[in-house]
Amino acid sequence: MTPKQNHVNCNNCSLDNICFPRGLSQEEIHHISQVIKPKKTLQKGEYIFRVEDKFRGVLAIKSGTAKMVAVDHHGNEHILNILLPGELLGFDGLHNNKYRSSVIALETLSFCELPTQSMDALFKNIPSLTKELFRHSSEKMNENNDFIILNKRPAEERLAFFLISLSDRLKKRGFSASEFNLSLTRQEIGNHLGLALETVSRLFKKFHQEKLIQVQSKQIKINDIAKLRAIFTDMG
């Protein structure tokens, strides 16, 4: 077991080009390492935070994956996003000082924390961190906009985009782009994409038959990334 420490070391972290340290100098990374809380570990199904929880900071997934969930006016849950290692979360809590979504571990997961009380000082002392946080936040907004546009497209395009986008994001984080484990049920994928779980199942079969992917329960292997991408990229 590693010795108890009250700060992380972002310099040693394999996610240093993605996570909080993105775009910062060595010195600045050292600086933020002093205030970022060390990773905590959660088991599948446990919450990083819940809707209405008081905002306590911006967080980063260190390992594992999570789902971001919000509840609508009818009481139905909606999976807004899947979070991968190195991704930041919690920006939605900056507005009213409470989180507007819940984030739940999809498997054993660890995360780091940039606590609220450090943020003011950091904004003052490390302007490049401020800029980077805006960049992260802006990136999320752009992803959300892409997702809004995607949701107007037919089911096949949505699922293809979902797989490609996961693949791209995994690749960027050093995982295999062509083989990965969906820690989501058909139900959850459907919920996220606004489709019935039966539709997801049928489309997986279709993609499988067309030899675009191989599906074995939750294990996905992409055989033909180009063709899969063409489903939502091609004109028409």
Next chain:
Amino acid sequence: MTPKQNHVNCNNCSLDNICFPRGLSQEEIHHISQVIKPKKTLQKGEYIFRVEDKFRGVLAIKSGTAKMVAVDHHGNEHILNILLPGELLGFDGLHNNKYRSSVIALETLSFCELPTQSMDALFKNIPSLTKELFRHSSEKMNENNDFIILNKRPAEERLAFFLISLSDRLKKRGFSASEFNLSLTRQEIGNHLGLALETVSRLFKKFHQEKLIQVQSKQIKINDIAKLRAIFTDMG
């Protein structure tokens, strides 16, 4: 004509509780007034910025309305949002230093500008502005999330939500909550909500017949806000 000036006066602005000055002290407002570029005026159809334009800052609508438009992989345009006086725009450009959407005046419009080159200094000197910009950005994200969830609901709920949400936002800005002019065609409303223009037309008629609203071309009068809200609020 007003004398040429190289800065605005946010203290005098009627939008001071909504726009850039939200949450700032008098002194801070004075400070940002020094760097915010005075409003420019555009005619209907003119662009505040276009996709791929170099990021030049975060902007604020001073008067009039605009539509935020992005183009998908198929070359189709999508109206992502309608922007009202006091609303900030351009956060999407912070990610890669270029705007990811176009913003187009829906009628005669004026806007102010917080230029990039001032932002670093402001982040350093006015931490509360930084926080407020994060709050604005977070608010937009939450609105986008609500919109994502909404788009999974049936057509009737989408249109009801659209009207109520516009009404709420107009009210917050001192306009009538019950009577307003939609500067959008049925086609544009449908595009925004992911509906066919015919569907929008039919639903307007339905709401009209049910005496929830009165529609006269683009002029909307909401007769029963509670019932209209109930369409997307009620369980079931």
Next chain:
DNA sequence: CGTATTATTGACTCCATTCAAAGATAGTGG
């Protein structure tokens, strides 16, 4: 090994789209 959850598959239904055609409105120039 048995039970609960998750996934597949088929048949049927329905909401919203598409297609089509007529009607209203707004903008322009004579």
Next chain:
DNA sequence: CCACTATCTTTGAATGGAGTCAATAATACG
């Protein structure tokens, strides 16, 4: 100011993509 044209809106009828319902099969779990 009116006529003319382009654009936008309404309305109806037919079609279709994805949802729902239902029953079986596979997988995960204690």
